[in-house]
Amino acid sequence: MSSADPIIAKPHYWEDAVSHLLRRDRILKKLIPQHPEVWLTSRSAPFVTLARAIIGQQVSARAADTAWQRLLEAAGARPSPAAVLRLGADGLRAAGIAQRKADYLHDLATHFSERKVHPDRWSKMDDEAVVNELVSIRGISRWTAEMFLIFNLQRPDVLPLDDPGLLKAISLHYFSGEPVSRFEAREVSLAWQPWRTVATWYLWHSLEPVPVQY
Numbered sequence: 037m038s039s040a041d042p043i044i045a046k047p048h049y050w051e052d053a054v055s056h057l058l059r060r061d062r063i064l065k066k067l068i069p070q071h072p073e074v075w076l077t078s079r080s081a082p083f084v085t086l087a088r089a090i091i092g093q094q095v096s097a098r099a100a101d102t103a104w105q106r107l108l109e110a111a112g113a114r115p116s117p118a119a120v121l122r123l124g125a126d127g128l129r130a131a132g133i134a135q136r137k138a139d140y141l142h143d144l145a146t147h148f149s150e151r152k153v154h155p156d157r158w159s160k161m162d163d164e165a166v167v168n169e170l171v172s173i174r175g176i177s178r179w180t181a182e183m184f185l186i187f188n189l190q191r192p193d194v195l196p197l198d199d200p201g202l203l204k205a206i207s208l209h210y211f212s213g214e215p216v217s218r219f220e221a222r223e224v225s226l227a228w229q230p231w232r233t234v235a236t237w238y239l240w241h242s243l244e245p246v247p248v249q250y
Contacts, residue, residue, distance in 0.1 A: 053231035120145035140175025187250040205239035
């Protein structure tokens with residue numbers, strides 16, 4: 037499924053984050069022990085993370101995985117900007133990628149190929165600076181940029197309020213299934229700081245045994 041082997045090592049902050057969340061949040065105190073051998077892993081290629089996040093926008097995990105497999109079949113097991121540009125938007129659509137997402141993937145590949153973005157600098161930039169650079173690419177929303185912060189850069193305190201899975205989990209576990217607003221979700225998350233990424237990860241796991249990786 038991946039163009040690069042995932043980084044299996046636990047993020048250096050993971051145990052500190054878990055200790056904090058177990059102390060501060062009664063829901064996570066119950067959820068975290070249910071998933072003792074899972075943690076955030078990362079794929080090493082920024083282009084792959086972003087391409088997969090684009091494909092995963094606004095679709096189910098199963099649909100995203102199907103579309104990703106189609107891209108791998110068309111562009112090779114290790115998709116690169118050059119491989120996507122060789123296919124072109126028409127080739128991506130012929131491979132079964134939705135038209136709009138094919139256009140977005142082509143634009144992403146163009147940005148990388150023409151060095152309009154600077155992945156070599158992202159690890160040293162703060163979260164908002166990375167987000168601001170990424171959202172200049174067509175098809176990359178704040179949600180997509182936040183998935184990149186979580187899965188590629190492994191930033192510890194990202195709260196993706198545009199993520200339907202996170203809002204669903206907060207609704208289920210904190211509000212007895214009632215719909216929640218972004219304000220309510222943010223209020224719940226105050227106890228998680230500065231480890232909101234880790235809390236989000238466990239809440240995703242409460243819904244899906246194997247959440248989508250990017």
